[in-house]
Amino acid sequence: QQQVKQSPQSLIVQKGGISIINCAYENTAFDYFPWYQQFPGKGPALLIAIRPDVSEKKEGRFTISFNKSAKQFSLHIMDSQPGDSATYFCAAATWGNMLTFGGGTRLMVKP
């Protein structure tokens, strides 16, 4: 049972544009929602995370929007750069453990 659905699977954005990746979850017990960035040959690296008590969190060019009633959250990458080209994973967990990952989005930012 896939508890976290992520879309799109792949995304091509022009340099300077906005990249938007969406995730939906089913388990209402989830209370921690991180986003990870993974480059080829590397492990996932935490980008930004949010808890359900806030609707938005921004760190630099990265913003998470969270809609608790719709059980959806999204990652926005502003002013996308070629260096942002990577695979992005959303995840959900209770108490920060046992991360359930979305299927991943391969982002390509064209110069």
Add this chain to the structure above:
Amino acid sequence: KAGVTQTPRYLIKTRGQQVTLSCSPISGHRSVSWYQQTPGQGLQFLFEYFSETQRNKGNFPGRFSGRQFSNSRSEMNVSTLELGDSALYLCASTHTDTQYFGPGTRLTVL
């Protein structure tokens, strides 16, 4: 602080063999989790250890096992390897809800 280290980085085994992977968490982190990453199934949780005790377990067969030592280092073992066990095995150490991943061990089963 040094990050999460995993050894070996690459491993080739044949069907039926067993394998042991090692993970050293970030200094001071007591929780270690293991994940399997494959193109078909994505990232899947294997198990989590805290203070030498398995605290959570994912939906994997009993061929997959792990343990944690008193210094928080962890090992995972896969017995009777199958072709489908070929994957990137990732270890993560946790501090205040944040999981920090190592570079992974790429296991190829022939």
